Amino acid sequence: MDYSQEPHGMFLMIDNKSFYASVESVERGLNPLKSVLIVMSEADNTGSGLVLAASPMAKKLFGISNVSRQYEVPHDENILVVPPRMNLYIQKNLAINKIFREYVADADLFPYSIDESILDMTKSRRLFGKTPEAVARRIQLRIRTELGLYTTVGIGENPVQAKLALDLQAKHDHELIGRLTYENFPEAIWPITNLEKVWSIGHRTAAHLQRLGIHSMGDLAHVNPYELRQEMGMIGAQLFALAWGIDRSKFHQVRPPKEKSWSNSQVLPRDYKVQSEIELVLREIGQQTTSRMRHHRQQAGCISLYVGFAWDGQADDGRSGLHRTRRIDPTDNAQTIIRELVTLFRENWEGQPVRNIGVGLSRLSQSTNLQLNLFQNPQRQIKDDRFDRVIDELRDRFGKTAVIPASSLMKGGTMLRRASLVGGHNGGNSFD
DNA sequence: TCTGGGGTCCTAGGACCC
DNA sequence: TCTGGGGTCCTAGGACCC
Numbered sequence: 001m002d003y004s005q006e007p008h009g010m011f012l013m014i015d016n017k018s019f020y021a022s023v024e025s026v027e028r029g030l031n032p033l034k035s036v037l038i039v040m041s042e043a044d045n046t047g048s049g050l051v052l053a054a055s056p057m058a059k060k061l062f063g064i065s066n067v068s069r070q071y072e073v074p075h076d077e078n079i080l081v082v083p084p085r086m087n088l089y090i091q092k093n094l095a096i097n098k099i100f101r102e103y104v105a106d107a108d109l110f111p112y113s114i115d116e117s118i119l120d121m122t123k124s125r126r127l128f129g130k131t132p133e134a135v136a137r138r139i140q141l142r143i144r145t146e147l148g149l150y151t152t153v154g155i156g157e158n159p160v161q162a163k164l165a166l167d168l169q170a171k172h173d174h175e176l177i178g179r180l181t182y183e184n185f186p187e188a189i190w191p192i193t194n195l196e197k198v199w200s201i202g203h204r205t206a207a208h209l210q211r212l213g214i215h216s217m218g219d220l221a222h223v224n225p226y227e228l229r230q231e232m233g234m235i236g237a238q239l240f241a242l243a244w245g246i247d248r249s250k251f252h253q254v255r256p257p258k259e260k261s262w263s264n265s266q267v268l269p270r271d272y273k274v275q276s277e278i279e280l281v282l283r284e285i286g287q288q289t290t291s292r293m294r295h296h297r298q299q300a301g302c303i304s305l306y307v308g309f310a311w312d313g314q315a316d317d318g319r320s321g322l323h324r325t326r327r328i329d330p331t332d333n334a335q336t337i338i339r340e341l342v343t344l345f346r347e348n349w350e351g352q353p354v355r356n357i358g359v360g361l362s363r364l365s366q367s368t369n370l371q372l373n374l375f376q377n378p379q380r381q382i383k384d385d386r387f388d389r390v391i392d393e394l395r396d397r398f399g400k401t402a403v404i405p406a407s408s409l410m411k412g413g414t415m416l417r418r419a420s421l422v423g424g425h426n427g428g429n430s431f432d
Numbered sequence: 433t434c435t436g437g438g439g440t441c442c443t444a445g446g447a448c449c450c
Numbered sequence: 451t452c453t454g455g456g457g458t459c460c461t462a463g464g465a466c467c468c
Contacts, residue, residue, distance in 0.1 A: 041436070050436055067436085113468050202466050234442065235465085260440070267435050302460095311434050325461060355435065 001244055003182040006158070009122035010132055013154040013162035014139065016096070017176065019115035020053035023092050024082050026148040033057070033150060037080040038064055038073065052084055089114060092147065099142055103128060103135075116166075118159055136177050155179040158247035163199050164189065185245035190218030200242060208232065209239075217243050263304075264289045265358025271310040272354045278307075279342055285359045286338040293361050299332035301363030305344045308356025321356065322348050332367045 016022060020039040022032035030037070036057045041050040049070035058064050062074055073079070093114050100109050100119055108120035121128075121135065129135035136153040143151050153176065154166025161180040169178025169188065180188060192198060193216045195206040212231065214220050221243035228236035241247070264285050272278045282305075293300060308321035324344050331337065341359060 052436090067433095069433085116468080200466070204465060261438095263438060265437065267437085304461095308435080323462070327460065358437090360439095 003246075006182065006246055008157045008182075009120060010125045010135075011156050011159050011162040012119040012121055012132075012136060012139070013112075013116065013156070013159070013166045014100070014119065015116040015152050015166060017150045017152050017171075018053050018055050018059075019092075019149075020084060020089055021055040021058070022149050023089055024085075025055060027088070028080075032148070035080065036061060036078055037082060039084050040070065040073075040081050041084055092149070095147060096143060096149070096151075099146065100139070103139060118162065132179060133175075133177055137175070140176065150176065152176040153178070156245075157181055158245075160199075160242065160247035161185070161245050164245070167199055168192070168197065180245060182245055186218070186221070189243070189245065190216060190221060192217045195220075198242070200238070205235070205239075260364065261360055261362035262289050262293045262300075262364075263358060263360035264292075265306060265356065267356050268354065273351075275349075278349075278354050278357070279345065281357050282341055282345060282359070283338050285357060286341045287334050289359045289361055290332065290334040290337050293364065294332045294334075294367070297367055298364045299330045299367035300328070300337065300361035301330040301365065302327050302361070303337060303340050303344070304360035304362065305341055305348075306356070306358035306360070307345065307349065307354055308358075310353035310355040320352075324348055325360075325362075327363070330363070330365055330367075337361070 018032065021035075021037050024039055025032040025035040025037055028035075028037075033056055035055050037055045038051050038058050039053040041052050051064060051066060051068040051070075051073065054064040054066060054068070058079060062076065062079060064073055064079075073081070093111070097109065097111055097117060100117055104119045104121055104124055108123070110118040110120075112118055121132075125132065125135055129138055132155045136155060140151050140153060143149055152166060152170045154162045154164070154170050155178065156162035156165050157180075161182075165178035165180040169180070170176055171178075189198075195201045195209055195214075195217070196203060198217065201209070209215075209220065212223075212228075214223060220239060223240065225237065225240040228240055230236070232239070266281070266285065268281065272281070290300075302325060304323065304325035306321065306323045324347075326340065326344055328337075328340055
């Protein structure tokens with residue numbers, strides 16, 4: 001493989017070790033590496049809590065993993081169980097990225113998720129250390145000293161190498177640093193046989209590769225790339241590049257995509273069988289999603305509805321449900337969007353018990369002035385629109401529970417209970 | 433596994449147009 | 451009309467990530 005045409009930069013992918021659990025430990029004056037602490041979601045719509053994060057010692061001593069269920073967590077007084085405070089984690093994430101900006105220009109910093117960022121240090125590396133590892137240690141120390149948090153760093157010549165170095169090496173390294181280059185890539189990565197561990201290979205793809213006789217990253221690197229592309233489409237071409245540590249797409253894969261849709265979904269506390277109850281939740285979610293979108297001064301040209309059915313006792317792998325999308329005239333009017341959602345639901349639902357409801361808005365565009373629909377009473381439309389905006393404003397100023405539809409107090413409504421959640425989890429304070 | 437929640441991207445077939 | 455070719459839009463569905 002000739003790497004001379006490939007980009008040779010210096011990228012750091014930095015993540016926070018057990019981020020939520022570490023923040024909670026620091027807040028309590030505990031060392032994040034020594035505390036035995038788990039952050040448990042209190043979202044009670046399913047009745048069973050979810051472990052969002054476990055400290056390294058909680059994982060080691062009690063075998064608790066990040067998405068453990070409540071009932072899997074042993075009862076032990078040595079385990080500190082705390083509720084999530086999403087807003088606090090967002091604040092810490094901002095503080096961390098502020099430190100990163102001292103090492104790279106704004107344009108070379110790419111926050112990837114709440115606990116991961118990519119730094120393109122190709123231009124600035126010489127300023128901060130002799131070797132990439134030295135630069136990484138320096139940044140780690142800064143964050144450790146200022147915020148008390150431990151970070152894990154993957155170093156690569158391109159973003160994908162940095163990501164794999166982070167996931168596959170740094171997390172097991174005693175200095176919490178991993179480094180991949182074009183040169184050491186085969187030695188480091190090809191022996192991997194548990195393909196699911198590799199970023200971008202999920203359960204289904206791993207099984208597909210197994211079926212093709214590909215049992216290791218080395219196997220993947222030595223297939224005929226044209227045949228793989230034939231078999232798996234563009235994914236096949238990407239996987240082949242991945243096996244060689246090549247990142248042709250630059251940031252396209254690793255970079256967090258720009259918001260192109262808004263969606264909300266929830267698991268219901270029980271199976272819903274009554275149409276009016278299902279539609280009530282559907283309206284609430286429609287209202288919520290529309291409200292978020294409008295907050296960003298956008299309107300939607302496409303709506304989608306997801307209705308997941310209750311598990312019927314069949315051992316079917318795939319969960320049954322219906323997913324429908326529909327083009328609409330671009331609008332940011334909640335009543336219009338909700339009407340479309342309900343219509344879509346009624347057209348497709350055949351009475352199955354429902355456990356999961358989701359709403360998506362896409363084909364977004366900047367909403368300018370209200371576009372009047374020719375076929376409806378203009379006064380009514382203007383009034384609807386003004387009403388929506390007033391509600392948004394109240395929610396912005398006084399929180400999401402300031403104004404809720406009276407219908408939400410009815411049986412089946414979940415909005416009130418969920419209003420204080422951030423990302424589906426407890427926000428931890430009243431403003432977000 | 434008997435249900436967490438919010439996202440994006442890719443593929444394929446049908447409808448429709450010129 | 452035993453039958454062209456290229457393109458776009460729409461919808462459904464699959465897969466993956468944090």
